[in-house]
Amino acid sequence: xxxxxKMLPFSYSNLEKEAELALSKEPFTYVQSGAGAEITLCENxxxxxxxxxxxxxxxxxxxxxxxxxxxxxxxxxxxILAPIGNQGILHPEGELASARAAAAFGVPFIASTVSTFxxxxxxxxxxxxxxxxxxxxxxxxxxxxxxxxRAEKAGYTAITVTVDMPVVGYRExxxxxxxxxxxxxxxxxxxxxxxxxxxxxxxxxAEDMTGALAHLQSLFFTPSLTWEKVKKxxxxxxxxxxxxxxxxxxxxxxxxxxGFDGIVVSNHGGRQLDGCISSxxxxxxxxxxxxxxxxxxxxxxxxxxxxVVKALALGADAVLLGRPYVYGLAVGGENGVKHVIEQYIKDxxxxxxxxxxxxxxxxNRGTVRKVN
Ligand SMILES: Cc1cc2nc3c(=O)[nH]c(=O)nc-3n(C[C@H](O)[C@H](O)[C@H](O)COP(=O)(O)O)c2cc1C
Ligand SMILES: O=C(O)C(=O)c1ccccc1
Numbered sequence: 345x346x347x348x349x350k351m352l353p354f355s356y357s358n359l360e361k362e363a364e365l366a367l368s369k370e371p372f373t374y375v376q377s378g379a380g381a382e383i384t385l386c387e388n389x390x391x392x393x394x395x396x397x398x399x400x401x402x403x404x405x406x407x408x409x410x411x412x413x414x415x416x417x418x419x420x421x422x423x424i425l426a427p428i429g430n431q432g433i434l435h436p437e438g439e440l441a442s443a444r445a446a447a448a449f450g451v452p453f454i455a456s457t458v459s460t461f462x463x464x465x466x467x468x469x470x471x472x473x474x475x476x477x478x479x480x481x482x483x484x485x486x487x488x489x490x491x492x493x494r495a496e497k498a499g500y501t502a503i504t505v506t507v508d509m510p511v512v513g514y515r516e517x518x519x520x521x522x523x524x525x526x527x528x529x530x531x532x533x534x535x536x537x538x539x540x541x542x543x544x545x546x547x548x549x550a551e552d553m554t555g556a557l558a559h560l561q562s563l564f565f566t567p568s569l570t571w572e573k574v575k576k577x578x579x580x581x582x583x584x585x586x587x588x589x590x591x592x593x594x595x596x597x598x599x600x601x602x603g604f605d606g607i608v609v610s611n612h613g614g615r616q617l618d619g620c621i622s623s624x625x626x627x628x629x630x631x632x633x634x635x636x637x638x639x640x641x642x643x644x645x646x647x648x649x650x651x652v653v654k655a656l657a658l659g660a661d662a663v664l665l666g667r668p669y670v671y672g673l674a675v676g677g678e679n680g681v682k683h684v685i686e687q688y689i690k691d692x693x694x695x696x697x698x699x700x701x702x703x704x705x706x707x708n709r710g711t712v713r714k715v716n
Contacts, residue, residue, distance in 0.1 A: 352676055352683040356647045356668060359684070363434075363671040370523040371433040375670055379513035380618025388614050388645030391622035395654050396715045400700030408696050409703035410689070414639050414662050415502055415584040415605055417452050417474050421689040422652060422704050424452045426643050426664035427478030427504065427588075430525035432460025434674040440469040442673055445681035447473025449689065454478050454504055454664070457491065458531030465533070467498035476502040478588070480509065481574065483566045489580045490540040496583060503581060504608065505574060508589025510567040513616040527561060529553065535560050575602050586641075591621055593629040600637050607634065609642045613666050624655065631659030649691030653699050657711035 353359045364372050378385030410421040417424075425446050431438035438460040446453035447470050455466045457480040467475060477495035482488045492503060518524065525531055535541045536549050536556065549556040577585050586606035587599045599607050609623050609630055623644035634640055642655045643664035655663050665688060672684035692704075701707060 350676075352672070352680060354687055356671075359668065359671045359675065363674040366674050367434065370521045371525075372674075373517050373521060374430070374433065374523055374525060375428075375667060375674075377515055377517040378614035378618060379515050379616055381516075382614060382618065384611055384618050384620050384622065385614030387622040388611065388624070389647060391624035392645060392647075392651050392654055394714060394716055395624070395658070395712045397650060397653055397657070397695075397699050397711060398713050399698055403700040403702065405697040405700060405702055407702065408693060409705070410692055410696060412662055412704060414641070415586070417476070417501060418450065419452060419662050420450050421692045422656065422662045423646070423665050423688060423692070424454060424476070424641070424662060425669055425685075426666040427454040427456040427506070428666060428670050429456035429458030430460055430531040431670060431673060433525050433530050434670055435677045435680075437677055438673075439466045441678035442669065442681050443467075443470035443473065443475065445669075445672075445678050445685060446475075447471055448682055449685045450474070451685055452476060455495075455500070456480075456531070457534055458526055460530055460533055462533040462537045463491070463495055463500070464498050464537070467500070475500050476504050476586070478504045478506055479577075480506055480564065481566050481569050482563045483568070484540070484544065484563045485576070486540045487535070487538060487544075487563065490538050491534060492577070492581050492583075494534075494538070496581060500583070502584040502586055502605075503577065504586040504588050505577060506588045506612075507569070507574065508591075508610065508612050508616050509565070510569065511565055513612070513618070515615060526564065527557065529557050532557060532560055571598055571602055578603060589616075590630065591623070591626040593626075593633040596630040596633045596640075600634055604638065606639045606641065608664060609640060609660070610664070611644050613644050624658065627655065627658050627660060649688065649693070649695035652688075652692050653695045653701075653704075653707055654712055656704055656707040657709065659709075 443453045452474040454476045477500040584605035587604045588608035639661040642660040669684045672680035
């Protein structure tokens with residue numbers, strides 16, 4: 345039986361196991377692992393166990409609204425697919441398969457700057473689906489501006505700028521394998537198809553790929569980025585701009601003051617600073633600081649429907665789904681991602697009903713209790 349015909353797992357742990365079987369050890373480790381001793385990676389999940397839903401009964405939950413709208417984008421079940429780079433290491437169709445699966449359910453897809461396929465190719469696969477573009481600020485401003493303009497032209501309706509990677513996290517298990525997909529050219533498509541980037545090279549990539557990838561490495565990280573500089577994004581796009589990777593409430597306040605349109609509370613799935621706070625623990629002070637002025641989303645640790653309800657109860661407007669859908673991609677390509685999305689929608693629906701809600705918007709601080 346082909347992988348796609350096999351019954352795909354429902355549980356996150358079995359999905360992860362199937363992905364491990366489907367992949368060689370380097371790409372699997374790249375997805376699964378976190379930085380350092382993986383304390384934060386682990387905390388992202390255990391933080392959800394410190395909160396319990398306290399359900400209400402006899403509420404007539406026969407009809408339930410799972411959807412929400414964020415910055416003009418419709419989310420059928422209050423989640424978006426997180427930007428995950430280098431998806432071609434997991435399946436030959438990479439982001440194309442994920443973007444097609446997302447479109448089939450009307451779930452928005454966030455395409456990464458370091459995708460295996462270019463943002464235009466992903467847009468074509470996503471078709472009439474909805475999509476945002478995730479930006480890694482490049483130290484060459486004209487390259488950054490070119491990526492943003494291409495995203496606008498290709499029908500992306502928001503820019504998510506990720507700010508938690510001034511340098512890459514110390515990922516011990518990737519170091520053990522010496523496995524770095526960007527250096528291997530697995531996330532270079534957006535650059536190799538960019539007229540400004542290409543104009544910087546002394547030889548075209550077809551003649552000197554090593555040189556092209558070395559140039560990419562040299563401009564990719566921008567540790568000198570500041571609030572002042574990132575604000576320049578506003579001058580080059582009229583799309584909503586969301587800042588991803590905020591954990592401190594003071595930074596959330598700064599994001600509002602700087603004119604950002606949304607925040608993603610995230611520690612990058614525990615892949616950047618090990619020992620930093622879990623996303624869920626960071627959420628409430630940020631929600632208080634933002635005071636409803638802009639939407640607040642959360643990722644890092646969402647593994648099932650009840651996690652979505654807990655995040656919304658603690659004040660998130662929506663969540664991003666990360667590792668689960670790329671494990672689906674590794675196991676079954678487009679069908680695997682479809683399977684994961686379908687299960688999450690069902691699981692969110694079940695959790696909402698059993699919590700005693702008729703709409704996700706009813707989840708509030710009284711829906712959950714801190715239990716340890
Ligand atoms: C393999 C992998 C690659 C990622 N690539 C990116 C990326 O290119 N851009 C980005 O903003 N975040 C990236 N992230 C972080 C995700 O967007 C998201 O914050 C994280 O996966 C959430 O944690 P979770 O998957 O454990 O729930 C990546 C995460 C993983 C697992
Ligand atoms: O792996 C990641 O989390 C990621 O976003 C990334 C992107 C480029 C280089 C290294 C890591």
